[in-house]
């Protein structure tokens with residue numbers, strides 16, 4: 582089955598992914614940890630959560646190679662030939678065709694995708710839109726709060742001075758220090774208020 586767990590910035594999605602993976606490993610289940618190639622924050626193959634948990638992705642998925650081939654490669658490399666569970670971090674960066682492939686692979690694998698639903702402009706990422714169409718299990722990872730104390734539902738890009746940025750490329754990874762991302766409630770996202 583293909584699962585999509587979506588949440589805004591600050592909802593501890595990656596921490597939840599890593600804890601779920603740990604629990605599975607403790608049970609002796611074989612899991613693969615992968616991420617799309619586009620996310621280079623914290624190093625190419627590191628799966629990093631803001632609360633400090635991190636792990637190495639076993640595959641950084643290349644968009645030009647079928648996912649099936651890359652998983653087969655991992656099975657050979659790591660004697661994971663019986664792995665049954667695949668965890669995908671930053672799943673919003675999957676391409677539409679990668680999601681389509683994951684949906685097909687999910688006939689025989691349990692695939693858990695964790696990622697953002699929308700970008701800083703409130704638009705779907707292509708990967709998230711495809712996951713919302715095709716995943717059989719869709720759940721929200723809640724817990725992120727706006728500075729006002731209400732539920733954060735919108736991802737917001739802010740510059741170094743804390744100003745809300747409303748234009749620009751959909752993907753600007755925040756390791757350049759020019760931007761960071763926070764979760765805001767809809768009202769404060771619409772008003773562009775990133776703090777009290």
Ligand SMILES: [Zn+2]
Nearest residue numbers: 727729766769
């Ligand atoms: Zn608010």
